[in-house]
Amino acid sequence: MKNKKENSTLLQIKNLKIEGFSDERWHKIIKGVDLELKRGEVLGLIGESGAGKSTLGLAAMGYTQPGCRITGGKIVFDGIELTKLTDYEKRKYWGNRMTYVAQSAAASFNPAHRLINQTTESTIRAGLKKQNEAFDEARALYDALNLPDASTIGERYPHQVSGGQLQRIMTAMAMSPNPDLIVFDEPTTALDVTTQVEVLAAMRDIVKTYGTAAIYITHDLSVVAQMADRIKVLRYGEEVEEAMTRKMLKSPKEDYTKSLWSVRSIQKPEEKSKDTILEVENVDAFYGSFHVLKNINIKLPLGRTVALVGESGSGKSTVARVITGLLEPKAGCVKFKNSELPSSLKGRTKDELQKIQMIYQMADVAMNPKQTVYDIISRPASFFAGFTGNNLRKRVIELLEQIDLDESFIDRYPSELSGGQKQRICIARALAANPEVIICDEVTSALDQIVQEGILKLLGRLQKELNLSYIFITHDIATVKAISDEVVVMNEGEVVEQGLKSEIFAPPHPEYTELLLSSVPEMDPDWLTDLLNARNS
Amino acid sequence: MHPVVKTVLERLALGLATLFFVSLIIFSAIEMLPGDFGQAILGQAALPETVAAFRAELGLDKPAYIRYFDWALGAIQGDLGTSFSGRNASGADRSAEVVDKIAPRLWNTLFLASMAAIIAVPLSLILGILTALYRNSFFDRSVNTATLTTISFPEFFVAYILILFFASLNQIFPSLANVDADTAFGERIYRTALPAFTLTLVIVAHMMRMTRAAIINLLASPYIQMAKLSGASQTEIIIKHALPNAWAPIATVIAFNLAYLVVGVVVVEVVFVYPGVGQLMVDAVRTRDIPVVQGCALIFAVTYILLNLLADIIGIVTNPRLLHPK
Numbered sequence: 001m002k003n004k005k006e007n008s009t010l011l012q013i014k015n016l017k018i019e020g021f022s023d024e025r026w027h028k029i030i031k032g033v034d035l036e037l038k039r040g041e042v043l044g045l046i047g048e049s050g051a052g053k054s055t056l057g058l059a060a061m062g063y064t065q066p067g068c069r070i071t072g073g074k075i076v077f078d079g080i081e082l083t084k085l086t087d088y089e090k091r092k093y094w095g096n097r098m099t100y101v102a103q104s105a106a107a108s109f110n111p112a113h114r115l116i117n118q119t120t121e122s123t124i125r126a127g128l129k130k131q132n133e134a135f136d137e138a139r140a141l142y143d144a145l146n147l148p149d150a151s152t153i154g155e156r157y158p159h160q161v162s163g164g165q166l167q168r169i170m171t172a173m174a175m176s177p178n179p180d181l182i183v184f185d186e187p188t189t190a191l192d193v194t195t196q197v198e199v200l201a202a203m204r205d206i207v208k209t210y211g212t213a214a215i216y217i218t219h220d221l222s223v224v225a226q227m228a229d230r231i232k233v234l235r236y237g238e239e240v241e242e243a244m245t246r247k248m249l250k251s252p253k254e255d256y257t258k259s260l261w262s263v264r265s266i267q268k269p270e271e272k273s274k275d276t277i278l279e280v281e282n283v284d285a286f287y288g289s290f291h292v293l294k295n296i297n298i299k300l301p302l303g304r305t306v307a308l309v310g311e312s313g314s315g316k317s318t319v320a321r322v323i324t325g326l327l328e329p330k331a332g333c334v335k336f337k338n339s340e341l342p343s344s345l346k347g348r349t350k351d352e353l354q355k356i357q358m359i360y361q362m363a364d365v366a367m368n369p370k371q372t373v374y375d376i377i378s379r380p381a382s383f384f385a386g387f388t389g390n391n392l393r394k395r396v397i398e399l400l401e402q403i404d405l406d407e408s409f410i411d412r413y414p415s416e417l418s419g420g421q422k423q424r425i426c427i428a429r430a431l432a433a434n435p436e437v438i439i440c441d442e443v444t445s446a447l448d449q450i451v452q453e454g455i456l457k458l459l460g461r462l463q464k465e466l467n468l469s470y471i472f473i474t475h476d477i478a479t480v481k482a483i484s485d486e487v488v489v490m491n492e493g494e495v496v497e498q499g500l501k502s503e504i505f506a507p508p509h510p511e512y513t514e515l516l517l518s519s520v521p522e523m524d525p526d527w528l529t530d531l532l533n534a535r536n537s
Numbered sequence: 538m539h540p541v542v543k544t545v546l547e548r549l550a551l552g553l554a555t556l557f558f559v560s561l562i563i564f565s566a567i568e569m570l571p572g573d574f575g576q577a578i579l580g581q582a583a584l585p586e587t588v589a590a591f592r593a594e595l596g597l598d599k600p601a602y603i604r605y606f607d608w609a610l611g612a613i614q615g616d617l618g619t620s621f622s623g624r625n626a627s628g629a630d631r632s633a634e635v636v637d638k639i640a641p642r643l644w645n646t647l648f649l650a651s652m653a654a655i656i657a658v659p660l661s662l663i664l665g666i667l668t669a670l671y672r673n674s675f676f677d678r679s680v681n682t683a684t685l686t687t688i689s690f691p692e693f694f695v696a697y698i699l700i701l702f703f704a705s706l707n708q709i710f711p712s713l714a715n716v717d718a719d720t721a722f723g724e725r726i727y728r729t730a731l732p733a734f735t736l737t738l739v740i741v742a743h744m745m746r747m748t749r750a751a752i753i754n755l756l757a758s759p760y761i762q763m764a765k766l767s768g769a770s771q772t773e774i775i776i777k778h779a780l781p782n783a784w785a786p787i788a789t790v791i792a793f794n795l796a797y798l799v800v801g802v803v804v805v806e807v808v809f810v811y812p813g814v815g816q817l818m819v820d821a822v823r824t825r826d827i828p829v830v831q832g833c834a835l836i837f838a839v840t841y842i843l844l845n846l847l848a849d850i851i852g853i854v855t856n857p858r859l860l861h862p863k
Contacts, residue, residue: 063766088770095767107759111857112781122767157857173767 010180010213011037011060016073018055018064018237029055029068031237039180040211044228044245046260048219048448052237057183057217061098062090078180095122099174101203103186105166109158115169116154123177134176141172144209145202164195171203175210182207182214188223192311192475193519200226200521201532219448221260222521225249226528233257245525260449266456266482270501273301273485276338277469278323278356278437283332285322292318293329294493298471300437305463305470307480307501309516310490316473319490320439323471324356336437354384357430361442363422367414373400373425374410381432399428402465403458420451427458431466439471444479456482477520481505489513540862541853548849552842559838560612564605567827567834595621608831617832622824635832639814641718643836646813649714649729650798653736658791661741665748665787670775672753684742696735696808703731714809732809736802740794747790751783785852792848800837 013035019026030052037043037060045053058065062075062082075082077098082090099122102108109118119141120134129137135154143150145168158166167187174182187203188196204227207214216227224231224245231248233240233256241254252258278300285293292315300306308316321327323334325345334341336355342348357380360366367376377396381387387395397407403424414422423443430438440459444452460483462468472483480487480501487504489496491512497504509517518531575588575597592598596607611618617635664684668677687695704712710730720728752775755761764778803815814833821829853859 058766061766065762091768091770093768094765095769100763100766102759102763104759108763110760110764110778110782112778112855121769125768157861159858160861160863 007038009036010039010041010078011035012074012076013056013060014074014076016056016059016075017071018052018059018068019071020055020065020068022067026069029237030059032073033234033237033239035060035232037181037213037215039213041230042207042214042216042228044224044231045215045217045234046219046221046224046231047234047240048260048450050236051234053217053219053234054185055237056234057185057215058100060181060183060215061094061100063094092126096126096128096177097179098181098183099177099179101167101170101174101182101184101187104190105170105187106158106163106190108170109166111158113157114154115156115158115161118158119154119169119173119176122173126177128177138172138176141175141206142169144206145169145172146198147172162195164191164199167191167199168202171199171206175206175212178210178212180213182212184214184216184227186218189218189220193477193521194311194515196223196521197519197528197531200528203227204528220521221249222523222527225523225525226521233260249523249525266453268305268460268483268485270485271304272500273304275302276300277302277336278471279335279338280319280323281332281335283319283322283329283334285318285327285329287318292493293322296322296332296493296495298488298495298498300469300471301486303463303467303469304485305472305483306486306488307484308471308473308488308490309475309477309480311475311516313492314490315493316490317441318493320358320441320471320473323439324358325353350384354433355435356437356439357433357435358439358441359423359426359430359443361445363419363426363446364414366426367422367429369414371413372410373412373414373417376414376425377428377432379432380429384433395432399432402431402462403428418451419447420454423447423451423455424458427455427462431462435468437469437471439473441473442475443472445474445476452479459483477517489516491516541860544853544859545850548846552846555842556838559842560609560835561605563831563834563838564601564608567830568601570825570827608828612832612835617835618828620826620829622821622826622829635828638829639817639832639836642812642814642817645716645811646799646802646815648725649732649736649802649811649813650795652726652729652733653740653798654795656733657737657740657794658744660737661744661791662748662787664741664745666752666775666780668745668749669752669756669779670771672749681746684745687738688740688742692735692739692802692804693808695738696732696805699731699735699738700808703734712809714811716812729811732802732805732811735805735808736798740797744787744790744794748783748787751786752779755779755782781855784855785848788848788851788855789845792844796841796844799840 013033015032015034016030017028017032018030020029021027033052033056035043035056045057047053055065055068059070059075062077062085064070070083073083077093080093109115116135116138119138120129120131123129123134124131128134138154139151142153147153147165147168153161153165153169161169171187184203188199191199200223216224218224228245230242230244232242233254235256240256241248241252243253248257276299280296280298283293283296284291296315296319298306298308298319308319310316318327322329325341325343325348328343333343336352341352345353374393374396377399378387378392381395381399382392385395396410400406400409405421405424409417409421414425417425426443444455447455456479459470463470470483472479474480484501486499487501488498489504489512496510496512504513505517521527573588575591575595576583579588579591589598596604608618615636617639620633620635620638664680668680671677700712703709711728712731714728714732716725716728756774756779761774761778764774769778800815802813803819805811806813806816814836818830818833820826821833
């Protein structure tokens with residue numbers, strides 16, 4: 001089946017319509033999309049959450065998630081009309097001629113089985129190879145994907161390897177039956193940038209070597225630029241535009257496509273400040289016997305933003321826990337306006353608590369779903385700021401206006417709000433206490449680009465109006481550039497460097513900062529190739 | 538030491554500690570029973586001196602904590618004391634060792650429990666897997682309704698219905714399960730069939746529904762979707778991908794029901810006149826035969842603790858995170 005001539009069409013989707021069932025009725029998810037894929041070609045599907053890109057990617061395999069149905073159109077894979085087949089018939093193709101790489105490798109491997117058995121499961125089931133033959137080839141694939149201990153790593157269980165390794169093993173699993181089509185569904189979204197580079201490179205090489213056609217789904221334009229020959233932009237289940245990668249990056253036609261990288265256009269000029277409002281001095285902290293923070297020193301200038309940057313596990317969120325008093329440090333202290341704060345939450349006075357507020361990454365889980373917007377915001381306004389009765393209601397409305405929402409939101413529940421609105425309510429809740437310092441922990445990470453932009457602009461405006469100081473925890477360099485005055489780079493519980501934004505982003509860098517900065521994908525389709533060449537030389 | 542061995546040893550130590558506390562509770566609970574054994578046996582007319590002498594003979598005049606240690610030390614060595622019954626006012630002593638009284642009864646109870654378990658456990662697992670596989674089908678609904686029906690009736694009712702159909706109307710099995718030490722093995726199985734069926738009907742629902750729920754709960758996992766997309770059939774998904782991750786909750790429920798088979802079947806024993814531990818204990822309470830009551834209670838506690846320990850161990854060894862640490 002491999003010998004069919006190049007450039008023939010492998011997959012053709014015509015006017016596909018898919019509906020999903022929720023809230024007691026059917027909603028349209030895909031509203032008549034066409035898609036064509038040639039053999040050996042990589043197509044990038046890009047869009048924000050809810051654009052229907054995952055649904056379309058799965059539909060390319062003739063699969064719909066439980067609760068979804070195909071209501072019209074055709075999916076023709078190598079001459080076979082998939083919408084007419086039963087699941088029983090489609091199983092012959094799944095895991096054989098078409099395979100899938102999921103977003104969260106950690107959740108997508110069965111915890112009960114060894115990796116090599118899972119890698120080769122579908123190949124052996126389809127009768128393509130015998131077990132030992134398939135195992136040998138899987139080990140060769142592990143090696144080709146630059147996995148350490150390629151000959152033995154397959155004997156391990158999923159929890160025994162790292163996320164980046166799992167994602168590569170899942171790619172090996174998808175390659176094992178030597179399929180005609182692989183659907184990559186946000187395969188690097190859950191990974192740190194430094195890990196992402198290796199995984200992207202491994203995936204790109206292997207797809208090229210085997211000449212496999214692929215659909216690459218992501219919300220990150222700079223990632224898709226590295227992977228895809230052609231890009232299709234989706235929004236609300238409809239195609240916005242489609243073009244060859246280079247052409248799309250150079251001259252996107254639609255406004256929507258242009259807006260997708262709008263965050264990158266926010267640039268805040270950095271400002272110095274003489275006064276320091278908050279200081280973390282020589283802090284050491286432990287989780288049990290694990291040394292999470294090692295002699296941390298951070299200064300927050302008054303009315304400015306310090307961005308804490310680092311990968312997962314670098315200790316950024318732990319710094320926030322120490323500052324707020326949720327975690328008592330073993331050594332060192334936190335000073336607010338030159339006076340030392342009690343290290344534990346219990347030891348702090350109401351006044352001290354009021355000054356420092358937090359906003360979290362997951363706005364959904366940071367709010368009680370059974371409370372209305374009024375309940376959520378009024379609690380700190382009465383507890384800390386002492387508002388009561390009619391004044392309290394006025395204050396809540398005033399706070400809502402500050403975050404660009406109006407009075408009509410006051411009786412809504414969190415479930416009736418969009419992701420961006422939820423995060424705005426969390427900001428209002430923090431403001432209700434009249435704080436001087438706000439710690440923002442990955443507050444834009446779960447949001448789409450355009451919504452992110454709105455939140456970042458709001459935070460910037462509030463800073464000016466209220467002279468707030470922010471500690472902004474993030475792993476996203478674009479966000480750092482957009483909002484910070486100073487930057488603190490963290491790695492493995494230590495501060496790698498701290499300084500003004502312009503100093504940190506200007507070379508020369510310490511080794512880790514260099515690795516971190518260079519790993520952030522750029523919109524240039526040659527970025528990955530150039531980077532790998534530069535690193536290898 | 539392998540962490541699994543360590544965890545198992547920890548659980549074992551915890552089990553022993555539990556047993557110690559339970560023995561304290563059993564002892565104090567019985568201390569608090571109203572009435573006096575001496576008075577009860579000798580009658581209201583007995584002289585106070587006679588009662589006192591009788592109490593002294595049984596050691597009931599010693600302080601409670603000494604009696605507890607005597608009893609506990611004996612129990613550790615397998616000696617549960619001497620039964621109070623068999624003594625009477627005339628001073629004749631035909632009393633037996635508690636162990637000798639309990640042992641044949643316990644053997645009967647374990648025999649009946651094993652029979653019920655051998656039928657019920659595989660049956661519930663198979664039904665649980667099948668209902669998960671064909672969930673929301675007619676088959677699923679009928680099995681669920683049927684098992685819920687049998688668990689909803691009182692045990693004695695189920696027992697009498699079975700007697701009606703299988704012993705009275707159709708004389709397939711005997712309605713009385715009177716066995717003794719001399720009953721042959723095959724005959725024993727034949728006679729205990731109806732009580733075993735009764736118990737099966739009572740416990741299947743719980744285990745089967747847990748198996749079904751544990752499996753269905755996992756079907757929403759991303760790795761199940763992954764298995765589907767790699768071409769696995771429904772059966773393969775349930776048996777190979779869901780079941781291995783579902784053992785821990787299933788084992789807990791099975792252990793709970795097996796413990797029930799040993800300690801909670803007195804009603805069924807009474808209906809079928811089956812000489813098990815449950816009846817022995819009820820009789821002993823009535824006659825204030827304290828050593829026997831204590832002995833039975835202790836055996837029940839050991840059963841619960843051991844079976845739960847077993848369920849814990851199954852939970853641990855089927856969890857690769859614990860079995861194969863990083």
